């Protein structure tokens with residue numbers, strides 16, 4: 001196994017992800033925990049020293065134990081990791097003077113070809129992503145330079161004798177397009193067989209959950225979304241009946257959704273599941289409310305109250321399970337450290353654990369969405385379920401601008417079901433990140449048969465996206481849109497006009513509220 005020593009870079013998890021993509025098992029450990037005794041016990045086959053925010057020049061800045069260089073295994077230092085290596089092995093690191101680099105840079109080759117760079121420099125230069133204030137000013141004895149950039153004369157260095165490699169840029173990020181090749185070469189040099197799988201991850205995750213929880217009880221807020229579902233099934237596999245799931249039904253779910261979720265988890269997976277049907281409570285509190293943020297706050301607050309009430313009924317629960325993913329973890333840490341504007345207050349169970357005095361179990365904390373899906377497959381969840389579009393916590397409330405009424409919700413559910421059916425029938429579901437109907441708070445005049453109608457208008461939304469942060473509208477054909485509009489108006493009583501939302505994000509958001 002490979003050891004990643006974490007010096008606190010924002011992108012350390014991306015290194016782990018790249019390695020998992022190469023089917024190599026790795027563990028990230030914060031530098032403080034990496035003692036000589038730890039190293040002896042862990043016995044890594046290779047080591048990666050991550051980037052980090054500190055400056056090696058500063059007194060007391062993080063270091064790995066010197067013993068790490070005596071293990072006789074390949075080591076790759078990245079950014080801060082490079083500087084630590086140079087500093088500790090007899091080179092020199094200096095600050096600034098116009099040599100800071102942030103963002104895109106180009107590295108050109110120097111000297112001979114080395115195995116680490118197989119597949120690199122096929123064009124004369126490689127694009128890389130830099131983010132450093134300090135720079136190496138003298139390399140350590142034994143090292144040679146194999147790549148330079150305008151502001152980093154030691155962009156790629158290596159001591160081939162000892163199998164030590166040190167790069168100034170971040171090969172793990174997207175903006176180093178060929179970065180994966182570098183990791184691939186590194187793990188080859190370290191003689192990893194690349195036979196690690198999601199199955200092994202599952203076994204490991206189960207072991208960790210058992211270690212953490214012991215014989216204590218765990219409760220889980222199951223939403224029916226992919227993340228909480230995968231977390232619940234995994235935890236159930238680890239600790240069985242010590243887990244109880246609470247499915248809070250706020251009455252703002254899609255057609256048949258509650259029944260589907262309850263049937264699947266209770267009957268198929270045998271999960272101890274409480275169906276908390278609290279739609280009356282939620283809908284009555286939302287009565288007459290039209291402001292989007294107020295809606296979100298009411299739903300978020302009630303969710304916590306309701307969950308807590310049910311949880312109190314479960315004797316002796318000490319842990320709360322959550323399907324937190326890695327992007328959720330980094331999103332909660334501001335990059336700039338400055339205040340950012342709240343566009344929408346997202347509804348989640350944040351604040352719950354402190355309030356209830358519960359400890360957290362978050363088995364998906366290291367994973368990215370597509371990896372969670374892969375783990376879901378591994379756990380045998382149906383493909384149609386794993387591939388489902390994201391559905392927001394506040395549910396249909398934010399797809400019903402203006403006041404929410406039962407009548408509007410009913411119309412919205414039917415229209416949404418027809419729309420999704422159309423998308424599936426045309427084989428477009430998997431190409432689309434998210435698709436749904438929003439019911440508009442206006443009635444418009446129409447004519448059907450020989451009569452006048454005065455019914456609601458609705459908007460269809462469909463976007464492509466990789467992470468929900470930015471999005472583009474989906475370019476349906478006019479035939480598809482025409483056919484869908486006809487079906488909705490014919491099949492859904494209460495709607496007589498259909499529009500298509502062609503706003504991208506930004507400036508729009510994906511949801512309407």
Ligand code: XMP
Nearest residue numbers: 345346347390391392393394468509510511
């Ligand atoms: P927006 O509308 O902000 O949505 O462009 C981006 C993504 O986030 C989802 N979304 C939410 N998810 N709780 C959630 O769990 C929320 O309160 C929430 N609001 C928006 C939205 O569906 C899209 O995938």
